Amino acid sequence: MGAAYSIGSLTLDLPPASAWSTRTQTLSVQGGSDGSTFTTIAGSANHTFNPATGNTVAFPAKTARYVRLNFTADTARPAGQLSEVQVYAS
Numbered sequence: 001m002g003a004a005y006s007i008g009s010l011t012l013d014l015p016p017a018s019a020w021s022t023r024t025q026t027l028s029v030q031g032g033s034d035g036s037t038f039t040t041i042a043g044s045a046n047h048t049f050n051p052a053t054g055n056t057v058a059f060p061a062k063t064a065r066y067v068r069l070n071f072t073a074d075t076a077r078p079a080g081q082l083s084e085v086q087v088y089a090s
Contacts, residue, residue: 004033004065008090010041012069014055015083022050023076031064038068046073061090 010029014020024046030038041064047057067087071080 004063005089006061006063007031007041007067007087008061009086009088010059010062010067011086012047012049012057012059012082013084013086014049014081016051016055018051020049020051020055021076022048022052023074023081024048025071025075025080026073027069027071027080029059030068030070031062032066032068033064035066038066041067044070044072
């Protein structure tokens with residue numbers, strides 16, 4: 001993003017149900033305007049990626065130019081996993 005925008009939608013996706021089973025990942029989302037100073041958009045919490053609901057997790061709106069994801073746990077693998085990040089301006 002070339003400037004700070006109001007993020008209307010921030011969604012994280014895993015591969016579809018046929019490829020991945022339900023898992024819980026502990027992660028936080030941060031946003032910033034200069035790439036070095038970040039504030040919390042969503043604090044560290046467990047988020048369930050469930051194939052029955054599209055293997056997606058959505059977060060609240062915020063204003064940011066840069067978005068950073070911090071994974072700290074995953075019930076299915078020893079590292080955080082993600083296939084797609086969708087960030088849309090409001």
